[in-house]
Amino acid sequence: MRHILAVLVENNPGVLTRVAGLFSRRGYNIDSLTVGRTESARISRMTIVVSGDDQVLEQVTKQLHKLVDVIKINDITSDQYVDRELVLIKVGADPAVRAEIMQIVDIFRARIVDIGRKTLMIECTGDEGKINAVIQSLMPFGIKELVRTGKVAMQRGHKFTSINEIREDD
Amino acid sequence: MKLSGAEIIIKSLQAEGVEAIFGYPGGQVLPIYDALYGSSLTHYLVRHEQGAAHAADGYARATGKPGVCLATSGPGATNLVTGIATAYMDSVPLVALTGQVPCDMLGKDSFQEADITGITLPITKHNFLVKDVNDLARTIKEAFHIATTGRPGPVLIDIPKDICVKQTTFKYPDKVNLKGYKPTMKGNKGQISNAVKLIGAAKRPVIYAGGGVVVSNASEELFRLAELTVSPVTTTLMGIGAFPETHPLSVGMLGMHGTKSANFAVSECDLLIAVGARFDDRVTGKLDEFASEARIIHIDVDPAEIGKNVRVDVPIVGDVKMVLTELNGKLEQQQSSEWQERVARWKDKYPLCYKENGVLKPQCIIEEIYNITKGEATIVTEVGQNQMWAAQYYKYTKPRTFISSGGLGTMGYGLPAAIGAKVGRPDSVVIDIAGDGSIQMNIQEMATAVHYNIPVIIAILNNSYLGMVRQWQEIFYERRYSYTDITGPDFVKLAEAYGALGMRVTEHKDVRPALQKAIEANRPVIIDFVIEREENVFPMVPPGGAIHKMLGG
Ligand SMILES: Cc1ncc(C[n+]2csc(CCOP(=O)(O)OP(=O)(O)O)c2C)c(N)n1
Ligand SMILES: [Mg+2]
Numbered sequence: 001m002r003h004i005l006a007v008l009v010e011n012n013p014g015v016l017t018r019v020a021g022l023f024s025r026r027g028y029n030i031d032s033l034t035v036g037r038t039e040s041a042r043i044s045r046m047t048i049v050v051s052g053d054d055q056v057l058e059q060v061t062k063q064l065h066k067l068v069d070v071i072k073i074n075d076i077t078s079d080q081y082v083d084r085e086l087v088l089i090k091v092g093a094d095p096a097v098r099a100e101i102m103q104i105v106d107i108f109r110a111r112i113v114d115i116g117r118k119t120l121m122i123e124c125t126g127d128e129g130k131i132n133a134v135i136q137s138l139m140p141f142g143i144k145e146l147v148r149t150g151k152v153a154m155q156r157g158h159k160f161t162s163i164n165e166i167r168e169d170d
Numbered sequence: 171m172k173l174s175g176a177e178i179i180i181k182s183l184q185a186e187g188v189e190a191i192f193g194y195p196g197g198q199v200l201p202i203y204d205a206l207y208g209s210s211l212t213h214y215l216v217r218h219e220q221g222a223a224h225a226a227d228g229y230a231r232a233t234g235k236p237g238v239c240l241a242t243s244g245p246g247a248t249n250l251v252t253g254i255a256t257a258y259m260d261s262v263p264l265v266a267l268t269g270q271v272p273c274d275m276l277g278k279d280s281f282q283e284a285d286i287t288g289i290t291l292p293i294t295k296h297n298f299l300v301k302d303v304n305d306l307a308r309t310i311k312e313a314f315h316i317a318t319t320g321r322p323g324p325v326l327i328d329i330p331k332d333i334c335v336k337q338t339t340f341k342y343p344d345k346v347n348l349k350g351y352k353p354t355m356k357g358n359k360g361q362i363s364n365a366v367k368l369i370g371a372a373k374r375p376v377i378y379a380g381g382g383v384v385v386s387n388a389s390e391e392l393f394r395l396a397e398l399t400v401s402p403v404t405t406t407l408m409g410i411g412a413f414p415e416t417h418p419l420s421v422g423m424l425g426m427h428g429t430k431s432a433n434f435a436v437s438e439c440d441l442l443i444a445v446g447a448r449f450d451d452r453v454t455g456k457l458d459e460f461a462s463e464a465r466i467i468h469i470d471v472d473p474a475e476i477g478k479n480v481r482v483d484v485p486i487v488g489d490v491k492m493v494l495t496e497l498n499g500k501l502e503q504q505q506s507s508e509w510q511e512r513v514a515r516w517k518d519k520y521p522l523c524y525k526e527n528g529v530l531k532p533q534c535i536i537e538e539i540y541n542i543t544k545g546e547a548t549i550v551t552e553v554g555q556n557q558m559w560a561a562q563y564y565k566y567t568k569p570r571t572f573i574s575s576g577g578l579g580t581m582g583y584g585l586p587a588a589i590g591a592k593v594g595r596p597d598s599v600v601i602d603i604a605g606d607g608s609i610q611m612n613i614q615e616m617a618t619a620v621h622y623n624i625p626v627i628i629a630i631l632n633n634s635y636l637g638m639v640r641q642w643q644e645i646f647y648e649r650r651y652s653y654t655d656i657t658g659p660d661f662v663k664l665a666e667a668y669g670a671l672g673m674r675v676t677e678h679k680d681v682r683p684a685l686q687k688a689i690e691a692n693r694p695v696i697i698d699f700v701i702e703r704e705e706n707v708f709p710m711v712p713p714g715g716a717i718h719k720m721l722g723g
Pocket of ligand 1: 552553554555556557579580581582604605606607608609631633635636637638639
């Protein structure tokens with residue numbers, strides 16, 4: 001089963017290596033890992049998607065906790081959450097097919113962010129399913145280049161993954 | 171007043187109560203060595219940085235205080251690696267300081283640059299690269315805190331040369347503030363009550379005690395637990411000394427070279443109380459058959475150890491000493507029954523044994539060492555058969571008197587660790603029980619022992635073999651002794667060349683007088699015991715086998 005972990009870490013040099021090294025060393029499978037700063041410059045947040053049964057997940061979480069730079073870990077899989085990915089796709093677009101591509105872009109509420117002589121660059125955000133669907137739909141036009149961010153996720157409502165514990169009850 | 175980074179390092183170490191440092195100089199640590207010169211810290215110049223790491227480790231294991239080692243950048247730092255990994259596997263509090271090229275030269279393949287924080291990432295509890303002199307004192311404070319609390323372990327601080335030269339005002343912090351590091355010390359009350367219930371209901375309890383008991387200084391609490399629950403007690407290699415082996419409830423070590431009574435007791439118990447142990451494969455053998463009839467209570471400070479290898483009925487995360495104190499307070503005195511008698515009968519029926527045949531036997535040397543030191547010595551070991559015989563045939567009664575590389579099994583550990591142990595506990599007789607192979611891996615430390623007159627006794631059980639490997643070749647590879655027939659120097663002459671005392675013993679009757687002379691010599695001694703070449707360590711559980719199915723013994 002796939003789990004989504006929201007992980008707060010000290011923004012120290014090497015923290016990504018520590019986390020990534022732990023996963024490879026202990027043989028855990030990362031499906032995706034994203035990282036970026038939070039509202040506090042000292043603290044970064046990772047969203048890690050990892051597959052494994054409950055026992056593996058228990059070990060992953062416990063081993064992550066042992067890293068001194070890891071402040072907090074939340075397995076949000078069983079909570080209500082919003083998850084998003086962003087993808088940039090450069091797709092082959094002769095004038096003849098541009099209209100068709102633009103229709104697809106509309107349907108997915110994606111955006112065209114750059115136009116080349118024979119290409120369009122498309123930006124799309126959404127959950128994993130939507131991103132996969134957009135890619136599928138554009139495939140026939142010839143995808144020249146593609147980059148996706150990996151998942152970021154956040155619990156809905158009054159649950160938080162935050163260092164300010166107080167916020168959890170407000 | 172402003173101090174240089176190097177002076178701050180010395181002042182910080184003093185603030186931590188450090189007395190001894192084991193190290194080796196080089197270009198990038200020149201400022202630190204300059205600050206050491208004339209300071210109150212005692213520095214021991216080893217002959218190889220690996221020796222520094224093991225000596226600091228031996229010091230830590232013998233005293234319970236953190237060990238400190240120091241090396242220069244590049245090759246100095248990489249030479250520490252085996253020692254750091256050894257300490258990591260056995261949860262030894264160690265602080266390793268390494269010099270590094272100046273900050274503006276980092277990442278440029280500069281002379282003697284090695285990414286030691288990268289290299290030691292998987293073998294340290296944590297490590298630091300200090301890039302601002304203002305962070306130095308805080309970093310050292312944090313390093314000692316992390317190394318010594320929770321589940322202890324090695325912490326490395328990499329310090330670029332310019333950081334040692336830059337100046338700042340010095341104030342040693344009195345607190346650490348690490349958001350992501352707060353070890354759980356107190357056991358969960360509910361789980362402790364559950365443990366009390368299980369213990370009350372158990373008919374055939376066994377205590378399985380590991381190195382965590384020693385680390386947490388919880389021998390007395392363990393003793394109380396054993397007496398309250400009338401449980402037979404077995405220890406791991408790392409747990410040796412946590413419970414007196416002279417006690418009627420002691421069944422000695424379990425696992426691959428454990429006693430039959432220990433392995434039988436674990437296999438048939440209905441309650442296993444695991445205390446500061448981690449269900450290592452050398453202990454459990456085949457996992458499905460390990461304590462297969464038992465409910466399991468697991469007490470450990472490291473939550474990640476619980477449920478890692480076996481399913482546990484009652485997990486208690488916390489400091490062993492605190493948890494046992496709490497637990498003992500809630501327990502009622504249990505009564506001895508048929509079970510305790512059965513275990514006692516196994517003990518009688520299956521003592522450790524070996525055959526005398528006129529040739530000098532390693533087991534009898536260990537027994538003589540026990541007799542002459544009355545069990546009061548600090549025994550350090552190398553790795554191999556020598557290590558197992560040392561574990562089996564000496565009766566340990568006190569924690570920190572058996573010092574051995576368990577988790578990593580590092581040949582060459584013994585001599586430098588013995589030096590560290592003797593520095594830490596100068597009043598104790600310190601004996602390194604060595605193999606002729608292992609001793610050659612860090613033999614250069616003889617010079618250190620002689621130079622500082624650190625009177626360690628090295629008892630080489632000389633079989634002219636890499637004996638433990640040969641034993642496996644004999645049993646599992648049809649006696650095809652591929653490259654395990656090893657020669658060594660004349661160890662007596664070697665001792666003399668280093669300025670130590672050398673003796674050779676080939677007969678049983680000379681064992682005791684030689685040991686007596688070595689203890690009285692009060693200087694470094696090597697005794698070359700020429701033993702039966704093909705003696706084996708028994709009993710033995712074949713790797714991956716169930717622990718109650720033992721060969722030999
Ligand atoms: C650094 C290192 N290299 C290799 C090994 C594998 N090994 C384990 S025991 C052993 C033989 C040790 O020989 P010796 O020191 O003579 O001890 P004996 O078993 O003969 O008592 C070897 C090679 C090891 N444990 N450590
Ligand atoms: Mg040998």
